[in-house]
Every structure is written in C-alpha cells, then in structure tokens.
Amino acid sequence: MRTLMIVFGLLLTSLAYGQEKKPQIVIQTSAECGQCKDRVEEKLNYTSGIIFAELDVPTKQLTVKYKANKITADEIRKILSDLGYDADGVKADPEAVAKLPLCCQPGGMDGHEH
Template structure:
C-alpha cells in the first residue's frame, strides 16, 4: 500500500514522497521522536521514517483514547448503585444474655446487616442495615425464625419450642 505525503519546507516548496508501510515494519518509532517534535529537517532518506513514526504516534493516541473511554464506561456500568443505610429499633421477646448472643450472632453475620445490638433490659433490638440488600420485613422474619417475636411478627412456634427455658417468657 502506497500513499503520497506532502511536506512543505521552509523554502515554501512542496516535495512529494512515496511511502511504503511494509518497508518499515519492525522500525522502532521512538528513534526519531526528537526530530519530529523539535521540527528539525530530517537528513535525506529519513523523511519516510519520520512520517511513519508520526502515523504510529497518531494510531497510539487514538488507541489509548478508545481504551480510556472503554475503561471509564466499564466503571460506570459495572457497579450497582449503593442503597441507603437505615437504622431501626425492633421490640422483641428476648429474655436473657443467651437470647442476646443468639439474635446478635445470627443477624451480625447476615448479608446487608451492618450491626445488630439487643438491649436485654428493654428488649429492643437496634439494627443498622443496607435497604438495597435486605428489607426490614426480612430482618423481622429472621428474628421470628430464631424463636422470638419481632414487633408484630410472631415467633416461629417450632423455633420457640427449641429455645432453652431461660429464653422463654417467665423462664427466669
């Protein structure tokens, strides 16, 4: 493949070059960078190499620009929007320190829950969670499946029956 390249010299004359891409395969493009950017006139026979280097640099710039655009767009589409973090207080039927360990232990290892803390004296469970990962109803259901009441959600009877006596109402 041959193309014609025109270059205007300081003497205002135009010279025509024939450029053969195959002739310069494997040519190291950084060899002539000083000449290209300092605008020096090349020695005879090197003008084709300079044009080749300029073409390579333009291709590299275009490739890098496309790569940067693709990289940035992948960051934008690859992430889920983060949801809000909520903190709620749930009234439970917990009775003792064993209940506290059981509820906190189960909830603190649940995906989407930042922390869960039970105040045994008031029987109030404070839960901080990501609402895009888990819902309040799911948290209450999980507490119910442990055998405890969670606000209006009744305790699962099978789980309640398996609780030790100290964890049942009036067990102390």
C-alpha cells in the same frame, strides 16, 4: 472556573446518589436473657445486608442498621421469628420457641439470673 464548579457539583451529586441507603430500625423483641442477646446478635451480625445489630436485654429492644438494597425490615423480623423471638407485630415461630433453652422462652427468666 464556572465549568470547574459545574463538574465538581456533578461529581458530588453522583457520589451522593451512589451511596447505599443504610437505615436503622429498633425492633421490640421477646428476648429474655444474655443467651438471647448472643443468639440474636450472632445471627444478625453475620447476615448479608446487616451492618450492625445490638440487643438491649432490659428493654428487649434490638437496634439494627442495615443496607436497604440487600435486606428489608420485614426480612429482619422474619429472621427473628425463625429464631424463636417476637419481632414487633411478627410472632415467634412456635417450633423455634420450643427449641430455645427454657431461660430464653417467654417468661423463662421470671426473676432468675442467667
């Protein structure tokens, strides 16, 4: 019986260590509207290593769950910058911002519905 308990304990330990870490982060973005939400979520949800990405437009907060052994939080912020959005302290790539529709550029909404 004792041997069985030891084997069972080792099995559980190996299963626990075999699990990938799946952290979740919340990134403050410069997203402005529903088009931004679609653009960001589509890009991230089809990026290897990202399990789930959802942008809350009113707060401009992006929640991302990802596989730490496949992608880092800094790489996620870089993807957002390359799309034309600020991501926490990482500023948006100016050329990418210029390619966004006007409503998606900083201050683009200014009270307009989109």
